[in-house]
Amino acid sequence: MEIFNNPLIYFVIVPLLTLLGLALCSNKGIGAVRAVAVAGATVLVGLAGWLVYLFLQARGAGDTSEMLLRSDVVWYAPLNIKLALGVDGVSVVMIVLSAFIVFAGVFASWKMNPLPKQFFLWFYLLSTGVFGFFISIDLFTMFMFYEVALIPMYLLIGVWGSGNKNYSAMKLTLMLMGGSAFLMLGIIGIYFHSSTDGQLTMNILEIAHNDAIPHDWQLWLFPLTFIGFGVLGAMFPFHTWSPDGHASAPTAVSMLHAGVLMKLGGYGCFRIAIYLMPFAANELGWIFLTLTGISIVYGAFSACVQTDLKYINAYSSVSHCGMVLFAILMFNTTAMTGAVLQMLSHGLMTALFFALIGMIYGRTHTRDIRDMGGMMQIMPYLGVGYVIAGLASLGLPGLSGFVAEMTIFVGSYEHADVFHRVLTIAATCSIVITAVYILRVVGKLLFGAVQNEHHRELTDATWEERLSTATLIVCVAIIGCFPNFFVNIISDSFLPIVKALGAAI
């Protein structure tokens, strides 16, 4: 099969092989399960590194085509549905992000109990969906992988979750499925208007090239697809699954969900909604821009009063992911590059946050900051990790958050009209509110006197926890210190989109 010559397909094959390997493991004993899971994650990280190398090499050699590593396999000829693979700079960095988060997630769920084997099975199925989504450029394939990524969530939260897990699992799944219902309508609509010469297609590049979707249809299909992905991107007012879902989800699932799955939303928004329907994006963008502007400030203010660590980070995610969609809707290369940086940054630091929260919760059995205090004295490693995550989140230079936010603000400021100015300045205010809620948590949770004397007996991080968090911290610092490496990979990918938007005014 020719397709196996394409390195991209291995991002689906490796998780599937890991799945198979896990299925063969015995139900008793966790050793083999861990070995297989770690092996799979390590291979994925290696593959991701190799992909970056291939990408840079191709770009360095002057290959300026929009998507690299293209291949097509016909799935269902009558409807012209293909397994179309291809990546640009954005997909490459998203794949790298996913690989690292899967890697850190495996180590964060080292002591998963009960049913470790089944947990990792679902975990890897979810990963398959995520990777599949990022490597494909065919609407049908993307949608399929999108669903593959969503469904395991229900079981992962419902079975391994904590607290009010049945409610949360149901709520999260129903809301996201509601989103995908919109999305499916949108995709079918796009498909039936994808071409004027009768050869309908699902391939994104071809649809964009044909530019055949009538304007009045775009005005219907754009909101459908944007909301469909926006639900996953925690856009106000469709974000309420996020606090409950994260609060109940087990650590690794929160990591993967906030770290990668929410990025599917932002990615889909520009790759499908905006790229394929630039006319409607120009016409209706302001509605969603307002909503995302609200998300940013609203999420940040809500985070200020929460007392559950996971709720704080869930609302903080609403704010940060709002920033992603906000930047995408600015329709210029700088802001959109910033959006991808923000996806990377938010993915890594939120995964780090959830990992640390999981580790703290595993020891104290509470996530309420009012019951904790002085953790820095008891578990210095986790404490320092939390402070670094917090500083990344509030945008300290040298860590990833700063780079992403600044790129977004500079890009947003390119619009000189009052509407964009007001929203941009409102969004900028979030840097202060973020500082407020981050420092509030850090002050209450880590500093001060020990609240509960029993906590004094708790231990600091174990080696696998250190490995998991250190991986993420290093990634956060690398993006923060050498942003141009990523900017160079990402920014050219937006040229076709910005061009399409400019042509559609």
Add this chain to the structure above:
Amino acid sequence: MPLSYTIAVIAIPLLMFLFLGLVGVKMEKKLTGILGCIGMLVTTVLAYGVALTYFFGTGEGQVSAEGVRQAVTVFNPDWLSFSKTLVVRMGIMLDPIAAMMLIVITTVSMMVHLYSLGYMCDHHGHAEKGFQRYYAFLALFTFSMLGLVVATNLFQIFIFFEMVGVSSYLLIGFYYESPAAIHASKKAFIVTRLADLFFLVGILILSYYTQTFDFFGSDVNGIAGLLDNPQSSVAKAGATTFMGCSAMAWALTFIFIGGAGKSAMYPLHIWLPDAMEGPTPVSALIHAATMVVAGVYLVARLFPLYVIVQGAMDIICVVGAFTAFYAAAIACVQSDIKRALAFSTISQIAFMMTSLAVSSADGKLIEIHGGYGLGYMASMFHLFTHAMFKALLFLCAGAIIHAVHSNENDKMHGLHKYMPITSFAFLIGCLAIAGIPPFAGFWSKDEILVAAYEKGLGWGIWMSMVAGMTAFYMFRIYFLIFHWKKHEVHTEHEPSDQPWTMTLPLIILATISIVAGFVPAANLVTWDGAPLHTQLNWTVAGSSVLIACVGIGLAYKMYYKENTLPQRMADSCRGLWTAAYRRFYMDELYQFITHKVIFQGICKPIAKFDRAVIDGFFNMLAEVTNTVSFGIRKLQSGSIQGYVYVYFIGALLLAAVTAMFVIF
């Protein structure tokens, strides 16, 4: 020494931070302190070498044919590209003020590194908990501050503004088990962050119009820097106005607000007195000598732009002059010596700010003695001298606090007998800040006053009055600590001068405070690099010395020997005294806004709204679906009669409808 050694000046503290932060924790405590000191010593030597080479060297590109000292860019790689033209670079640029700041920062930092070896130990000489962390953070701070002053572009300054902010946060909160320290560190960070928000918006406006962050154009893209031709930079904003002011005036005002946050100008000053919760050497380094002048430095850096945009300059002038007075008034009644010194710092920084702003009128520099920009030079000179004597005063305060274990001056009194060296050093610091010749403060403050009188008589008189208050409150502190009455020993051992690690820095800084006034700043640190010809203005100098002496005399009368005069004076205007003691209730006001308005009035309702309305709506959808499906499931009853019944009715209805269509 080649100017490229500046890279090492910046890099060594960074490496020191990484090393002490990652490896130091496992090491012997004292060893990390000694390593930190050695690293800092190397940095200091290199920085002096570089600065002296810059000031006195005649190397390629350093001095133009007209004798004007040029800005030299040593190193300037791209760091983050926003667009083709808008690129953030991380570079090193030396110009007179940057070179001067290198000396200021490394000197004070070196002294503080050394001093902390003694200060951060208990009375048995055992290093405190977190000693390694302390030295790591000191190195981080030094790195950030050095990076700030050598910045080649505005965005780099912003980045390092944030970095010094976070180092300050970490060091104020060094004693993280104390609630007061946590609160103070949080407050410092959030207030300065709020100011940085304005700074950021200012940068965004400025860069939107000028398409550059760089101060001086680089060869790479050929776009002129902000300061290459200030007139054309300002003109780029064109006629855009917002609420009656030009876009450029807004941008520069916002940038000033950023600086005002770091430099603790009214009303963003509230974090600085609380920041005194940090260890005293930290207060000396960050909250007296270096970080707090970052705002002044920022305005000085963009001085050529501010001169043209007179509106922004006027705001600076008013804010500075008011803050100088306001803080001095509060400093007169504080009982905690560190807080009194903190208000004194605020007042002195306001002096520098005002001095910058009085250099110009109507968009042009004021001419004095045939030269321009005296206020600028005086401001930078005062920054330099103030850093030395204020660091000295803080380090003395640290020695005293270490000896008596309290910040309150009623626990001190009469310490002169026990701590003669400290007392003497403190006296020198007081004389310097009061502006008594020949101490350092006299020379710099005199020039500030000259510049102020030249701007207008009112400005001059106002600043002279504040200078008089300075002399009064400093000597009030001095007399209350070292004299007033016999010392009552509160602790198990008598207070005494501290070990050499703490005393040596006092002696060095005291010496600098005596001689620093003779540094030929007018030749070296001018706004355009050309030497400025100044001469002592005897009228201003004489009157300011006289005013200072009156202030000192008054303090002597009131506080040298125990008496009831201060008490009676406080009683005679109780309301005013209390208001000043409570810092004119600014903290209460902020407390009200943050807690009552923002937290209770905005955050809580939003969080409630989210749960009740938005989430409630989606839950309602689920509820409705549930209820409806429970309702309609009765249709699926399984009873054949029921189905036939419905079928029959349906068929009849269908027939009726069809019949109606056929008939009409």
